[in-house]
Amino acid sequence: xxxxxxxxxxxxxxxxxxxxxxxxxxxxxxxxxxxxxxxxxxxxxxxxxxxxxxxxxxxxxxxxxxxxxxxxxxxxxxxxxxxxxxxxxxxxxxxxxxxxxxxxxxxxxxxxxxxxxxxxxxxxxxxxxxxxxxxxxxxxxxxxxxxxxxxxxxxxxxxxxxxxxxxxxxxxxxxxxxxxxxxxxxxxxxxxxxxxxxxxxxxxxxxx
Amino acid sequence: xxxxxxxxxxxxxxxxxxxxxxxxxxxxxxxxxxxxxxxxxxxxxxxxxxxxxxxxxxxxxxxxxxxxxxxxxxxxxxxxxxxxxxxxxxxxxxxxxxxxxxxxxxxxxxxxxxxxxxxxxxxxxxxxxxxxxxxxxxxxxxxxxxxxxxxxxxxxxxxxxxxxxxxxxxxxxxxxxxxxxxxxxxxxxxxxxxxxxxxxxxxxxxxxxxxxxxxxxxxxxxxxxxxxxxxxxxxxxxxxxxxxxxxxxxxxxxxxxxxxxxxxxxxxxxxxxxxxxxxxxxxxxxxxxxxxxxxxxxxxxxxxxxxxxxxxxxxxxxxxxxxxxxxxxxxxxxxxxxxxxxxxxxxxxxxxxxxxxxxxxxxxxxxxxxxxxxxxxxxxxxxxxxxxxxxxxxxxxxxxxxxxxxxxxxxxxxxxxxxxxxxxxxxxxxxxxxxxxxxxxxxxxxxxxxxxxxxxxxxxxxxxxxxxxxxxxxxxxxxxxxxxxxxxxxxxxxxxxxxxxxxxxxxxxxxxxxxxxxxxxxxxxxxxxxxxxxxxxxxxxxxxxxxxxxxxxxxxxxxxxxxxxxxxxxxxxxxxxxxxxxxxxxxxxxxxxxxxx
Numbered sequence: 001x002x003x004x005x006x007x008x009x010x011x012x013x014x015x016x017x018x019x020x021x022x023x024x025x026x027x028x029x030x031x032x033x034x035x036x037x038x039x040x041x042x043x044x045x046x047x048x049x050x051x052x053x054x055x056x057x058x059x060x061x062x063x064x065x066x067x068x069x070x071x072x073x074x075x076x077x078x079x080x081x082x083x084x085x086x087x088x089x090x091x092x093x094x095x096x097x098x099x100x101x102x103x104x105x106x107x108x109x110x111x112x113x114x115x116x117x118x119x120x121x122x123x124x125x126x127x128x129x130x131x132x133x134x135x136x137x138x139x140x141x142x143x144x145x146x147x148x149x150x151x152x153x154x155x156x157x158x159x160x161x162x163x164x165x166x167x168x169x170x171x172x173x174x175x176x177x178x179x180x181x182x183x184x185x186x187x188x189x190x191x192x193x194x195x196x197x198x199x200x201x202x203x204x205x206x207x208x
Numbered sequence: 209x210x211x212x213x214x215x216x217x218x219x220x221x222x223x224x225x226x227x228x229x230x231x232x233x234x235x236x237x238x239x240x241x242x243x244x245x246x247x248x249x250x251x252x253x254x255x256x257x258x259x260x261x262x263x264x265x266x267x268x269x270x271x272x273x274x275x276x277x278x279x280x281x282x283x284x285x286x287x288x289x290x291x292x293x294x295x296x297x298x299x300x301x302x303x304x305x306x307x308x309x310x311x312x313x314x315x316x317x318x319x320x321x322x323x324x325x326x327x328x329x330x331x332x333x334x335x336x337x338x339x340x341x342x343x344x345x346x347x348x349x350x351x352x353x354x355x356x357x358x359x360x361x362x363x364x365x366x367x368x369x370x371x372x373x374x375x376x377x378x379x380x381x382x383x384x385x386x387x388x389x390x391x392x393x394x395x396x397x398x399x400x401x402x403x404x405x406x407x408x409x410x411x412x413x414x415x416x417x418x419x420x421x422x423x424x425x426x427x428x429x430x431x432x433x434x435x436x437x438x439x440x441x442x443x444x445x446x447x448x449x450x451x452x453x454x455x456x457x458x459x460x461x462x463x464x465x466x467x468x469x470x471x472x473x474x475x476x477x478x479x480x481x482x483x484x485x486x487x488x489x490x491x492x493x494x495x496x497x498x499x500x501x502x503x504x505x506x507x508x509x510x511x512x513x514x515x516x517x518x519x520x521x522x523x524x525x526x527x528x529x530x531x532x533x534x535x536x537x538x539x540x541x542x543x544x545x546x547x548x549x550x551x552x553x554x555x556x557x558x559x560x561x562x563x564x565x566x567x568x569x570x571x572x573x574x575x576x577x578x579x580x581x582x583x584x585x586x587x588x589x590x591x592x593x594x595x596x597x598x599x600x601x602x603x604x605x606x607x608x609x610x611x612x613x614x615x616x617x618x619x620x621x622x623x624x625x626x627x628x629x630x631x632x633x634x635x636x637x638x639x640x641x642x643x644x645x646x647x648x649x650x651x652x653x654x655x656x657x658x659x660x661x662x663x664x665x666x667x668x669x670x671x672x673x674x675x676x677x678x679x680x681x682x683x684x685x686x687x688x689x690x691x692x693x694x695x696x697x698x699x700x701x702x703x704x705x706x707x708x709x710x711x712x713x714x715x716x717x718x719x720x721x722x723x724x725x726x727x728x729x730x731x732x733x734x735x736x737x738x739x740x741x742x743x744x745x746x747x748x749x750x751x752x753x754x755x756x757x758x759x760x761x762x763x764x765x766x767x768x769x770x771x772x773x774x775x776x777x778x779x780x781x782x783x784x785x786x787x788x789x790x791x792x793x794x795x796x797x798x799x800x801x802x803x804x805x
Contacts, residue, residue: 013597015633019604022626026611057593084593084600105600109607 005120006048009033010040010063011055011082016105020053020112027113029120037061037069045075049127051100051119053112056083056090064090067097076126078119082107136196139185147184150177154190155197230349232334237363238343246391250283254397257283258404265408272408273312276379280401281314284365284394286381288315291405292324292332293377308332308377316384320357330354335366336375341395342366359384365394369402371410379405453530453548459504461489464543473530473550475523491520493527503532507544511536517551529555566673594640598633605630657692657804658700660729660737667704668727674712678723685728691803693737695781703774703785707741707797710770714745714795721793732800736783740798742790755787771797 009020012035021031034040037058044052056063067079081094081102091102100122101115143151153163160178164171187193257279264275273291280289290313294305309324327333331347344364348354354361361382368375379402381394447454453470457463466481480486492500496518503513515533522528534546605626612618668675668682675682708725715723726742748755755771771787778785783801790796 013601015601015629015636016597016604018629019601019608019633023604023608023611026608082600084596105596106603107600109604109611 004030004048005124006030006032006046006050007053007116007120008040008043008046008050008077009053010035010037010058010066011053012036012058013055016055023109024053024113024116027116029116037063037066040066041069044070045073045077049120049124050077051116051123052077052079053116054079054081056081056094064094064097067094067099071097076123078122080112080115080119082112133199136185136200140196140200142184143181147177147181150174151181151185151193151197154178155194232350235344235347235350236342237345238341241343241365241390241392241395244389244391246393249393249396254283254400258400261404261408265411272412274314276401276405276408277312277314280379280381280398283397283401284381284390285388286315286365286390287359287384287387288313288317288361288382289380290314290317290321291377291379293409294327294336295324315382316359317357317382323357325351325353331364331366332378332380335368335378339368339375341368341399343390362386363390365390365398367395367398367402369405369409371406371413376409377405453550454545455488455548456543456545457488458543459507460542461487463488469550470548473522473528473548474520480523493519493521507534507536508541520548528552566676591640595637598637598640601633602630602637605633654698655694655696658695658697660690660693660700660739660801661686661688663697663700664704664727664729664739667701667708670701670705671708671712674709675725678712678716680712680715680723680725683724683726685726685730687730690729690731690737691735693781693801694804695801699777699781703777703799704739704741706770706774710797711741711743711745711795714743714747716745718745718793731803734800736800736802738798738800740796742796743794744790745794747789747793747795748787752787752789756785774799 007024007029009017009024009031011017011020011033014035017033017035021033024031032043034043037054038060040052040054052066054063054066058066061069063079063081063083070077070079076098078100079094079098080100081091082105083090083102084105094102100119101111103111103115140148140151149167150163153166158166160171160174164174167174182193185193185196187196261272261275261279265272277290280286290310292308292310295307295309306327307324308327308330310321313321325332327336330351331342331344335342342365344366345362346360347364348357348360362385363383364380365382366378366380368378370376379398381390381398383390446452447467450467450469450472453473454467455463455470456465462484463481463486466478471477471481474486474491476486489497489500499516499518503516506513512535513533515531517529517531519527519529529551531549531551532546534544536542536544609618609623609626612622664684664686668684674680708727711725715725721744724744726740728738728740728742730738730740732738756775771785775785778799778801781801783799785797785799788796788798
């Protein structure tokens with residue numbers, strides 16, 4: 001599993017495509033170029049942190065069409081739009097749909113490189129967050145049903161005695177379940193366990 | 209007396225009795241009159257008789273011939289007396305007649321009234337032929353048709369009488385026995401009575417003539433009256449039907465009569481007309497008086513005036529459009545009649561049509577504007593994209609090189625390749641610009657020889673609605689006798705439309721002075737046709753030099769391409785487009801076009 005970031009460039013003009021690859025390459029980033037939205041779709045989403053530098057006006061699917069299709073696939077790769085003749089409604093639409101930046105050609109090189117850097121940062125963060133959540137989720141999944149039940153009641157603020165009353169068992173039994181669960185979740189304190197459960201709950205509540 | 213029986217008798221005489229052989233001489237004994245002992249003249253009796261005849265002529269003309277016959281009988285103491293008149297038809301006296309007829313007979317032959325003799329073979333004819341008094345004895349010996357006319361005439365004294373020197377008849381006295389013989393005194397008296405017969409005949413003929421004339425005139429008048437009654441009824445029907453307005457007037461301006469339809473049109477009542485308060489001169493708005501004068505001139509020369517359109521004031525001061533035509537009555541040439549048609553309906557329809565046309569024009573102008581803006585917008589976007597692609601590549605490549613150079617880590621091959629790409633993309637950008645220029649210059653032109661004034665009028669018609677909507681006055685200063693120009697009509701229209709629309713737009717914000725658009729055509733010093741469009745708008749401001757720079761605009765939503773394209777079009781026609789400030793306000797755009805060879 002490669003972790004080197006990659007920049008996808010989609011522009012149907014070969015000169016622009018090559019020049020973008022050359023420019024972005026000067027900051028040591030790996031660049032992959034595509035002459036159409038359809039071509040780019042086949043390589044998305046990648047395993048590594050990545051971003052899209054996308055021309056609005058393309059043959060076939062437009063840049064905005066590609067943005068919509070990626071959203072439908074829950075592919076959250078950050079997008080930097082570039083256009084030869086952008087208008088305000090078009091850029092508003094793109095930004096609302098989550099674009100990082102909307103640049104009008106010809107643009108300042110620093111503006112593009114900054115946008116690329118931000119986009120990759122964001123993708124990397126998103127990916128790490130996703131990885132941590134997956135880890136937490138797998139730890140939580142390793143608990144027994146009773147242990148999960150006890151953890152849920154603990155983070156809601158109940159005392160061991162109250163939990164024992166509610167589950168109709170002895171307080172000592174609850175103490176054993178609780179210490180096992182803390183160990184499995186790698187939680188050093190009650191506060192850490194609460195933060196972990198919040199992250200998991202946010203993930204569970206999030207509509208997919 | 210019956211003409212039927214007369215003709216029967218005559219026919220019987222002439223057809224059934226063979227011609228006799230007796231000669232005229234054998235039946236005449238005129239000379240004996242002078243040899244016979246003559247009775248003394250009785251002047252008193254004769255005078256009385258003549259006076260009586262004269263008064264009878266005055267009193268009762270219809271019986272004058274009978275009175276004459278009676279008088280002859282009385283004075284000559286004969287057995288029968290009468291007169292014969294030449295006729296053409298057997299009835300009416302006629303100097304050229306073919307027959308004699310007997311209108312009156314006294315004495316024994318009285319039953320034969322209405323009979324007669326042929327002109328060319330008979331005693332009366334003989335008398336006219338010889339033009340003197342003749343005495344016959346038993347004339348039936350020569351003229352057998354007289355045989356049945358009984359009792360037979362022993363002697364007959366026949367005297368011709370004349371009118372205007374022509375013999376028209378005879379008077380006669382007959383003895384049926386030898387009781388007495390006619391003598392010289394009879395001859396004299398008969399001659400005297402013959403003169404009376406002549407007067408009586410003339411008087412009678414004149415009276416007949418008069419009667420005839422009178423009756424003819426009465427007949428004619430009756431016919432005219434009949435005709436007039438018919439015509440009047442028809443005309444009254446026309447007037448009262450109120451299908452059209454009918455008005456009677458005189459040249460002084462009075463209205464002497466009008467029908468309901470006319471009154472309705474001008475909203476007056478019949479009392480207004482009758483009182484003379486309403487005069488057609490006052491019903492007519494001032495600007496139509498000249499037209500009325502022309503109609504009056506026409507009336508005076510031809511008696512009629514051809515229908516024309518004008519307006520009348522209604523009583524409430526509003527106006528009614530009418531069609532008017534009329535004629536003078538025969539006579540003093542002062543009175544006349546006219547028909548008046550209310551054109552309100554037609555005018556309204558016409559206005560609606562015009563409104564429809566106006567809105568059509570407006571739509572066309574809007575369409576032209578929209579398509580102009582759309583075309584310009586698309587053109588601009590297209591230009592931007594085409595030019596920006598290579599420029600982006602150039603910028604990216606150049607910046608990448610700079611970055612690598614700054615780091616000191618660029619390899620010559622990489623640098624060379626980047627520079628090659630930069631050069632290629634720069635060339636590409638400039639060729640895009642060149643292509644656009646070529647496209648504008650090469651815009652397909654369909655040239656023909658045009659009257660520039662026509663093109664100006666077409667474009668002004670197109671923007672008429674815009675001008676009205678923005679309350680802009682147009683001052684046309686078009687020189688009529690300009691040479692034609694060789695040009696593409698559509699392109700010229702586009703240029704003019706562009707200049708005029710610019711002028712209109714520049715004036716929409718003007719509120720403190722009149723909004724005027726001047727459109728002028730003239731020939732310049734070099735013999736070129738020059739068109740100038742000036743406005744009293746906001747003008748170019750301080751950036752006058754840049755008006756032909758592409759994408760420069762002083763308008764809120766302008767594209768900045770109108771004037772550059774217009775200039776290209778005019779230059780492609782071999783002309784020039786110039787922009788100058790207008791004095792004291794606004795802009796003056798003018799272009800020249802060479803006159804067609």
